[in-house]
Amino acid sequence: MKTVTFYYTQSGQAFNVAQSLCSPLVSAGHIVIYKEIIPIQEYPFPWTKYEFFDSFPETRLGIPPSGICPIVLSDVEDADLVIIVGQSWFLSPSLPLQSFFADSDVRRYLKGKNVIFVNACRNMWLMTSRQIKEYLNDLQANFVGQLVLQDKHPNLISALTIVRWLLYGKKGESYFLPYAGITDDDIYRCTRFGEIILQEWKFGSFLHLQNKLLDSGAIVYKPSIVFIEKAGHRMFGYWACFIRKKGGFRDKHRKGRVECFFYYLLFVLFLVSPFAQLFFYLTYPLHRVQKHKIEDTYLKYN
Numbered sequence: 001m002k003t004v005t006f007y008y009t010q011s012g013q014a015f016n017v018a019q020s021l022c023s024p025l026v027s028a029g030h031i032v033i034y035k036e037i038i039p040i041q042e043y044p045f046p047w048t049k050y051e052f053f054d055s056f057p058e059t060r061l062g063i064p065p066s067g068i069c070p071i072v073l074s075d076v077e078d079a080d081l082v083i084i085v086g087q088s089w090f091l092s093p094s095l096p097l098q099s100f101f102a103d104s105d106v107r108r109y110l111k112g113k114n115v116i117f118v119n120a121c122r123n124m125w126l127m128t129s130r131q132i133k134e135y136l137n138d139l140q141a142n143f144v145g146q147l148v149l150q151d152k153h154p155n156l157i158s159a160l161t162i163v164r165w166l167l168y169g170k171k172g173e174s175y176f177l178p179y180a181g182i183t184d185d186d187i188y189r190c191t192r193f194g195e196i197i198l199q200e201w202k203f204g205s206f207l208h209l210q211n212k213l214l215d216s217g218a219i220v221y222k223p224s225i226v227f228i229e230k231a232g233h234r235m236f237g238y239w240a241c242f243i244r245k246k247g248g249f250r251d252k253h254r255k256g257r258v259e260c261f262f263y264y265l266l267f268v269l270f271l272v273s274p275f276a277q278l279f280f281y282l283t284y285p286l287h288r289v290q291k292h293k294i295e296d297t298y299l300k301y302n
Contacts, residue, residue: 001080002079005018006071008085008096009085015034017120017190018083019034020187020190021118024198033075039067039096039099040099041064041095041099043096046165046167057239057243057244060233064102066099068100088121091232092127093132110141111140115143117136118147118148123151123222124228125219126230129296144209150220152220153178155225158180161180196209210297210299224280228276239264
């Protein structure tokens with residue numbers, strides 16, 4: 001089997017995930033080729049607060065400010081499997097991922113290919129998954145599997161650690177806060193998903209791949225977090241449009257509105273979301289969780 005793995009990473013986490021996932025394929029003697037997604041518009045790491053939140057409107061509205069540097073595809077035209085590893089920003093695919101899917105060469109290349117998407121994120125992945133499904137359906141790709149690796153700490157704790165990591169570059173434990181992001185153990189244990197991919201390839205079809213991945217814990221479904229994410233995604237849409245009315249990407253005229261969004265997000269995250277989770281559990285029988293879980297983890301675009 002020949003596999004090409006496209007990845008975007010700032011901290012190196014996504015690449016580590018990609019290597020761990022593909023290690024059983026490499027050990028079995030299959031060909032794995034890595035291709036880095038490099039956006040023309042550079043994004044700093046660590047970020048400054050303003051640069052990070054100023055990237056929000058374009059992320060939410062699907063307006064990447066630049067394309068990507070050309071990717072050589074001639075050596076992977078005959079790939080049997082495509083793995084794409086990336087992350088969510090502001091409840092949407094990151095801007096580099098959006099630029100990747102908008103690239104004309106990539107769009108041509110992905111048509112008809114078997115594709116697995118891996119999201120290495122904090123804990124809100126659903127709306128990104130829906131967007132990826134839409135991209136792949138539009139490109140007539142064969143979406144055969146998705147994985148979600150996420151921070152397992154409580155929502156508020158993971159919010160604090162991710163901010164500390166993104167803005168200050170501090171990933172390890174400090175004071176009362178734990179390690180940020182996906183644990184090394186979870187990254188290492190991605191090999192089990194690679195083993196499943198390998199076994200399905202031996203059977204000659206990826207038809208049952210996603211069911212087997214889910215049975216092995218490929219997506220940890222947290223219904224209260226999903227509930228918050230769906231509501232937050234709608235509100236983010238209003239805020240993104242509100243900010244864009246003052247200018248486009250990196251326009252200083254919209255700085256005041258970006259600051260307002262930052263304080264709104266703090267308010268919602270630390271004051272509103274705990275009550276939203278409590279409300280969710282008090283009304284749990286009304287939410288048809290099992291039905292939504294099946295819909296949210298399926299692969300077919302709807």
